[in-house]
Every structure is written in structure tokens, then in C-alpha cells.
Amino acid sequence: MKSLLALLLLVNVAFAADPLPSWNDGATKKSIISFVEKVTKPGSPDFVPIAERIATFDNDGTLWAEQPMYFQFFFTLDRVKALTPQHPEWKTKEPFASLLKGDLKGALASGERAGLEIVMATHAGMTTEDFDKIVHDWIASARHPKTDRLYTEMVYQPMLELLAYLRVNDFKIFIVSGGGIEFMRPWTEKIYGIPPEQVIGSSIKTKFELRDGKPVLVRLPEVNFIDDNVGKPVGIQQHVGRRPIAAFGNSDGDLQMLQWTTTGRGTRLGLLVHHTDVEREWAYDRKSSVGQLDKALDEGWAKGWTIVDMKKDWKKIFAWEK
Amino acid sequence: MKSLLALLLLVNVAFAADPLPSWNDGATKKSIISFVEKVTKPGSPDFVPIAERIATFDNDGTLWAEQPMYFQFFFTLDRVKALTPQHPEWKTKEPFASLLKGDLKGALASGERAGLEIVMATHAGMTTEDFDKIVHDWIASARHPKTDRLYTEMVYQPMLELLAYLRVNDFKIFIVSGGGIEFMRPWTEKIYGIPPEQVIGSSIKTKFELRDGKPVLVRLPEVNFIDDNVGKPVGIQQHVGRRPIAAFGNSDGDLQMLQWTTTGRGTRLGLLVHHTDVEREWAYDRKSSVGQLDKALDEGWAKGWTIVDMKKDWKKIFAWEK
Numbered sequence: 001m002k003s004l005l006a007l008l009l010l011v012n013v014a015f016a017a018d019p020l021p022s023w024n025d026g027a028t029k030k031s032i033i034s035f036v037e038k039v040t041k042p043g044s045p046d047f048v049p050i051a052e053r054i055a056t057f058d059n060d061g062t063l064w065a066e067q068p069m070y071f072q073f074f075f076t077l078d079r080v081k082a083l084t085p086q087h088p089e090w091k092t093k094e095p096f097a098s099l100l101k102g103d104l105k106g107a108l109a110s111g112e113r114a115g116l117e118i119v120m121a122t123h124a125g126m127t128t129e130d131f132d133k134i135v136h137d138w139i140a141s142a143r144h145p146k147t148d149r150l151y152t153e154m155v156y157q158p159m160l161e162l163l164a165y166l167r168v169n170d171f172k173i174f175i176v177s178g179g180g181i182e183f184m185r186p187w188t189e190k191i192y193g194i195p196p197e198q199v200i201g202s203s204i205k206t207k208f209e210l211r212d213g214k215p216v217l218v219r220l221p222e223v224n225f226i227d228d229n230v231g232k233p234v235g236i237q238q239h240v241g242r243r244p245i246a247a248f249g250n251s252d253g254d255l256q257m258l259q260w261t262t263t264g265r266g267t268r269l270g271l272l273v274h275h276t277d278v279e280r281e282w283a284y285d286r287k288s289s290v291g292q293l294d295k296a297l298d299e300g301w302a303k304g305w306t307i308v309d310m311k312k313d314w315k316k317i318f319a320w321e322k
Numbered sequence: 323m324k325s326l327l328a329l330l331l332l333v334n335v336a337f338a339a340d341p342l343p344s345w346n347d348g349a350t351k352k353s354i355i356s357f358v359e360k361v362t363k364p365g366s367p368d369f370v371p372i373a374e375r376i377a378t379f380d381n382d383g384t385l386w387a388e389q390p391m392y393f394q395f396f397f398t399l400d401r402v403k404a405l406t407p408q409h410p411e412w413k414t415k416e417p418f419a420s421l422l423k424g425d426l427k428g429a430l431a432s433g434e435r436a437g438l439e440i441v442m443a444t445h446a447g448m449t450t451e452d453f454d455k456i457v458h459d460w461i462a463s464a465r466h467p468k469t470d471r472l473y474t475e476m477v478y479q480p481m482l483e484l485l486a487y488l489r490v491n492d493f494k495i496f497i498v499s500g501g502g503i504e505f506m507r508p509w510t511e512k513i514y515g516i517p518p519e520q521v522i523g524s525s526i527k528t529k530f531e532l533r534d535g536k537p538v539l540v541r542l543p544e545v546n547f548i549d550d551n552v553g554k555p556v557g558i559q560q561h562v563g564r565r566p567i568a569a570f571g572n573s574d575g576d577l578q579m580l581q582w583t584t585t586g587r588g589t590r591l592g593l594l595v596h597h598t599d600v601e602r603e604w605a606y607d608r609k610s611s612v613g614q615l616d617k618a619l620d621e622g623w624a625k626g627w628t629i630v631d632m633k634k635d636w637k638k639i640f641a642w643e644k
Binding site: 172217234260 | 507
């Protein structure tokens with residue numbers, strides 16, 4: 001049965017039209033297709049068994065946009081506003097007072113601790129099921145400040161095609177994001193086709209409790225894991241337990257994930273999305289405070305990773321583009 | 323394609339011989355089959371979509387034996403012996419001195435700290451790849467002190483059939499064990515058909531490092547997560563991100579996993595393996611220091627969980643049994 005299915009899928013792919021229609025022809029697209037063809041060709045020295053076809057994708061700036069701020073920041077700000085009636089003291093208490101006035105710089109003036117206080121005030125204290133519902137409701141209605149689109153419409157069409165292309169070639173795809181694991185899980189399956197068990201991210205601790213005999217998991221105001229930079233290979237090992245053969249990112253936060261992936265034995269693919277399109281999206285790299293791409297860009301060029309030039313390589317960035 | 327495959331599998335199952343041949347007919351076997359048929363029958367009020375068919379299995383005492391001690395303990399002891407030439411001081415230093423004399427009680431006399439010291443001395447300090455190889459080599463050669471079988475031959479034949487039966491019904495199966503996550507991953511795919519990314523267990527922290535420009539993950543002597551008791555639902559949420567619809571355990575360490583699973587919405591299955599066969603395996607429950615089954619047994623009876631009586635319900639315990 002399995003081999004019949006595999007055969008039909010192969011035939012399907014062989015006769016399919018371009019699997020990456022939103023990608024312009026050129027070296028970038030070619031390097032992706034060449035990699036996939038090599039590792040999936042039975043008998044080839046580069047062949048990788050299905051079980052080992054693990055691909056990892058960063059989320060912010062790689063699968064969806066991240067400007068003018070990481071989208072989870074807008075979620076956090078909306079939560080602060082929604083919770084203010086229950087916290088009248090926030091109107092005069094920092095960092096909330098500045099945040100409510102729209103003064104982000106002032107809010108974060110006291111540094112990391114202020115940021116952590118805001119995150120915990122908005123992300124902890126409820127059960128996992130309650131938080132799931134909060135995210136679910138927000139993602140279904142909140143809109144991007146510049147485009148007025150739902151945040152889930154701010155996903156990159158070429159990357160959706162890439163996910164589908166890898167999936168049809170029997171890759172198992174994991175998101176590996178610095179963003180909150182439970183902030184992504186409520187919508188990644190619908191938007192990307194990536195189920196919750198294949199989402200890796202930063203997290204806070206949770207605690208099992210019986211409430212009136214009913215078990216719940218309560219979200220605690222304590223950092224559990226930061227899935228960024230050196231944390232990404234650690235998160236991958238924790239969740240997947242084997243090294244990816246392909247990794248996709250866009251910032252210095254993805255550098256170690258790409259190092260870890262591309263130095264594995266055999267043919268490997270490391271890809272960076274370079275934001276170069278100020279017209280259709282944003283253009284930023286070495287000096288951006290959001291999604292800074294500096295060291296990883298140098299290393300990417302030096303090591304021959306695939307660098308996507310969004311302006312040049314992508315016919316279309318968003319599905320709704322004219 | 324998908325639906326053709328599903329149809330063929332259904333036909334296959336419908337015409338198949340008994341999917342659980344090592345299980346005696348009776349209420350236990352019936353409750354398992356009845357649950358699977360309900361949740362997989364399209365149009366039924368109990369139907370569960372494939373993506374939500376998550377099943378979690380404890381390992382020690384549920385999938386393989388755990389007497390006279392958890393098998394990871396024997397691994398640890400063998401590692402202490404193997405490492406002693408590099409640690410001549412262990413011959414006189416506790417807890418190692420007692421351990422090397424075979425005096426487990428003496429070794430653990432100073433309590434949890436002694437146990438932790440032994441674990442860290444044998445499980446930390448190397449890279450994840452080196453540890454993988456150490457486990458791989460040990461599991462391929464070490465033998466059980468009573469049966470002289472490889473530890474991987476000490477797996478329960480009826481449970482292997484149950485794993486296969488759930489798999490053919492499109493369940494995704496996770497191991498959720500108090501044992502070490504990286505102690506299981508090197509062999510669970512071959513023995514149980516469960517890939518590393520579906521193994522959840524206790525862990526120590528790891529650290530990303532570049533050694534001569536080559537990335538490695540180094541295992542640190544620091545506890546990361548204890549996947550037992552109240553930790554099991556936490557571990558499931560971290561790794562899977564949704565609640566299982568079926569959970570399988572054998573001890574009080576599995577109680578919270580079964581509570582978490584069986585109180586989800588819809589038809590759920592909670593199952594406990596009760597070790598009742600002193601002839602073919604071991605008989606122990608409320609007073610055992612290994613795999614104690616006391617509170618969970620009471621709650622299981624009270625709540626109508628499926629309780630496997632190994633002596634009565636299993637035709638065969640191990641595949642190699644005459």
C-alpha cells in the first residue's frame with residue numbers, strides 16, 4: 001500500500017505543473033528543487049529515508065511578516081488594553097502606564113524586566129485551554145496596523161507553496177520560533193498545515209492542578225524555555241530528537257539552527273529569507289531591531305546557504321496582492 | 323488518494339483476523355476494540371478526526387518490563403562500571419563506592435542527591451550524539467539479569483499488537499515516560515515503531531557549542547524536566563499541544579496522565595496494566611517500590627478505566643515465551 005501511494009505521489013509530482021509558481025525562475029528556486037530532488041531520489045547517494053526528512057522553519061519574518069513589530073507584541077498590547085479594567089492601577093504603574101499611552105520606548109525603559117512583566121501579566125495566570133481560546137479569538141479578528149489585513153493573511157505565499165512542496169515529498173515540517181509555542185498552536189494547522197505537535201517555541205512553565213476534581217494546566221509567570229539563537233538547536237533536539245536536513249530562517253536568531261542543520265552528514269539545505277522589498281513588504285537587515293540579519297547573512301554568503309532576495313525571487317509576496 | 327488509502331485500510335481492518343491475537347477474549351479486549359471502533363466510525367457521535375487521535379503510552383511496566391529495577395538503572399550501573407577506570411576516586415567515594423560493591427541501598431542512603439549524582443556522572447558531560455551511541459551500543463548487547471534476554475526482548479507482545487492496531491486506525495502514538503527521553507529515542511523506532519519526535523521523557527539540560535567550528539549539543543549535569551506524575555500532562559502539553567484521547571499506564575506515576583486524558587470532551591480510553599502474573603512476569607502493585615500501583619488502581623476501578631489483568635487477559639506476555 002505504502003509503495004503504491006508513494007508511486008502515485010511521485011507520478012503526480014513528475015507531471016505536476018511548477019510546484020513553486022510564486023517563485024521566479026533562477027538560482028534560488030533551482031537550489032530548493034535540486035535539493036528536494038536529490039534527497040528523495042531512491043538509489044541516489046544523497047537519498048534520505050522518509051523518517052529522516054525533517055525540515056524546520058522559523059515563523060516571524062520567514063513564514064509571516066514581522067514588521068513594524070513582532071505580531072505577538074500587538075497581541076500583548078491588545079491584551080493589556082483588554083485587561084486594564086481589571087487592573088486600574090496600570091494607568092499609573094510602569095511599565096503599563098507608558099504602554100497604554102502608546103509609548104513603547106518608555107514602557108521598556110527599565111529593560112528586560114519590564115518586558116517580562118508585561119508578558120507575564122498577559123500570558124500567565126489562566127489555564128492552557130483559556131489561553132488557547134484567547135489567542136483563537138484574537139487571531140480571528142485582529143488586524144495589521146499597516147495593511148488592515150488579518151495577521152494570518154500576512155503569510156508569504158511562496159513559503160506556503162514551499163511547505164506544500166516539501167510535504168508532498170514526505171518531509172515532516174516543524175516550526176521553530178522564538179515566539180510563544182501556545183501563541184502559534186491555535187492557528188498553525190489551519191494556516192500552514194502544521195499540527196500543534198510540530199510547533200516548537202518559547203514557553204512559560206505550566207502546573208497541573210485539580211480544580212473541583214477537574215484537571216487543568218495553569219500557566220505560571222515563569223520562563224520555561226527561550227527558543228531563539230542557541231536555544232533553537234536545543235529546542236529541536238528536545239522536541240524532534242534528530243537533526244533536520246533543511247532549515248529556513250531570516251534573522252540572526254536562526255543562525256545556530258542553520259549551523260546545526262547544515263553541518264549534519266549528507267546533503268543539507270540552509271535557507272535565509274532576506275527582506276529586500278520596500279514596495280511590497282519591508283526592506284531591512286543588519287540594523288533592524290526586529291529580525292536583525294547581520295552575522296547570519298555573512299555566514300550564509302560564506303557557506304553557500306540559499307539566500308532568498310524577496311524582491312527578485314518572489315513573484316508575489318502575499319496571496320491577496322494584486 | 324487519501325480517501326482511497328483510507329478505504330483500503332478500512333477494508334483491510336474489516337476483513338483482518340483478530341487485531342489483538344495475544345489478548346484473551348473478554349471485557350478488557352472488548353473495551354479497547356469498542357473504543358477504537360467508536361472513535362473511528364465516520365458519522366458516529368463519538369467520531370474523532372484523524373489529527374486528534376493522539377494516544378500516549380507510559381514505557382516502564384507498560385510497554386516493557388520494569389523488574390527487578392527500571393532498566394535505565396541497569397544502564398546507569400553499567401556506565402558507572404565502564405567509567406570507573408577514568409574515576410579511580412569512585413572506589414572509595416560515595417555513592418559510587420557502595421554502588422560498585424553492588425550495595426544499592428548504601429549508595430542511595432543519603433537520599434535523592436546521591437541518585438542525582440550518579441545520574442549526572444553517567445548521563446551528562448558528553449554530546450547528544452555521543453550519548454546516543456552509548457545507549458545504542460548498550461541496548462544492543464546488555465541482558466536482563468533474570469531472563470538473560472536483551473532488554474528490547476522484554477517488551478510485551480500484547481502491547482506491540484495494540485500499538486499496531488492503533489496505528490492502522492490512524493492514531494499518532496507518543497511515549498510519555500518518567501525515563502530519560504534520550505535513553506529511549508535510540509531504540510523506540512525499531513522496537514515500537516515510535517519515532518524520536520514522538521518520545522517524551524525526563525531530561526537534563528543541553529547547551530549549544532561550537533567546537534572547532536562544528537556545532538554540538540553538550541549534555542549538562544542539570545535537571546531540565548521530570549516527566550512523571552503531575553509532570554506527565556505538562557510534558558504532553560509541551561510536546562503535543564493537545565489532549566490525548568487514549569492513555570495507557572501501569573503505575574501511580576501515570577495517574578495524572580490518565581486523569582488529564584479521560585476528562586477530555588467525548589469518548590476517552592484510560593487503561594492500566596496490572597502486573598498479576600508471578601509465573602510469566604512479576605506480580606506487584608500497592609507496595610512495590612518499582613512501579614507502585616495504588617491510588618491509580620483505586621481511581622481506575624472507581625472511574626471505570628480499563629484494567630488489564632496480565633495473568634487473565636494476556637495469552638502471551640513476551641514474544642519468545644514457549
